Amino acid sequence: SQQGEEDPQALSIQEGENATMNCSYKTSINNLQWYRQNSGRGLVHLILIRSNEREKHSGRLRVTLDTSKKSSSLLITASRAADTASYFCATDARGTSYGKLTFGQGTILTVHP
Amino acid sequence: DGGITQSPKYLFRKEGQNVTLSCEQNLNHDAMYWYRQDPGQGLRLIYYSQIVNDFQKGDIAEGYSVSREKKESFPLTVTSAQKNPTAFYLCASQMDRSSYNEQFFGPGTRLTVL
Numbered sequence: 001s002q003q004g005e006e007d008p009q010a011l012s013i014q015e016g017e018n019a020t021m022n023c024s025y026k027t028s029i030n031n032l033q034w035y036r037q038n039s040g041r042g043l044v045h046l047i048l049i050r051s052n053e054r055e056k057h058s059g060r061l062r063v064t065l066d067t068s069k070k071s072s073s074l075l076i077t078a079s080r081a082a083d084t085a086s087y088f089c090a091t092d093a094r095g096t097s098y099g100k101l102t103f104g105q106g107t108i109l110t111v112h113p
Numbered sequence: 114d115g116g117i118t119q120s121p122k123y124l125f126r127k128e129g130q131n132v133t134l135s136c137e138q139n140l141n142h143d144a145m146y147w148y149r150q151d152p153g154q155g156l157r158l159i160y161y162s163q164i165v166n167d168f169q170k171g172d173i174a175e176g177y178s179v180s181r182e183k184k185e186s187f188p189l190t191v192t193s194a195q196k197n198p199t200a201f202y203l204c205a206s207q208m209d210r211s212s213y214n215e216q217f218f219g220p221g222t223r224l225t226v227l
Contacts, residue, residue, distance in 0.1 A: 031213060042117075042203055042218035043156075050213060088155055099144050099163065099207045100171070101216065103155035 006089060006104040014112050019076040021107040023089030024069075030092045032065055033101065034074050037086045046074075046087075051094075081113045116140040117219035119204050124224045126191070126198070134189045134222045136204035144207040145187035146216065149173060149200045156203060162187055191224065199226045 090101040148156040158171030176195025
């Protein structure tokens with residue numbers, strides 16, 4: 001079963017706008033990761049946030065984690081057409097084998113030039 | 114795609130045939146993983162291996178088999194017992210068993226059963 005549920009399923013914005021994607025999960029985690037997938041390609045790791053962290057930044061990306069609500073958000077600021085892709089959250093659940101990630105169904109982001 | 118190669122990129126199989134998907138990494142990573150992705154869906158874990166000569170079933174292992182004879186190689190065999198094998202297959206590796214490492218993905222193999 002999928003640990004992560006992502007919202008929205010699809011997001012369409014104009015270049016320059018911010019994009020926010022949300023992920024909810026069910027069990028306690030060691031960490032939560034965000035990945036990006038361009039159509040028909042492999043996944044690329046974006047950012048990892050540990051369970052004891054609340055916020056993390058990487059360039060135009062900002063990730064927050066609220067373990068009390070079992071949720072995370074990914075914010076992409078000043079979006080570009082090249083950000084068009086699917087974005088997945090993945091959780092490393094506590095008590096399972098390390099590195100055994102469970103992925104959400106993803107958010108499809110379309111950025112219009 | 115970070116030092117992980119998958120071949121072939123596209124694979125066509127007739128019903129009843131076994132096929133083997135290749136995954137090789139030159140990152141010296143201990144752990145390797147196989148995922149299946151169906152259209153519009155997230156990834157589901159098929160098998161994973163954290164050290165050579167050892168592997169574990171993931172969430173959807175039925176109809177699949179793997180081997181890990183070498184650190185750099187983790188081939189996946191899709192057997193005739195897999196009822197709906199048409200999908201996009203992704204291989205990944207991770208440095209070690211630590212829970213604080215990212216996974217690196219290959220470019221994927223798209224398998225179609227005719």
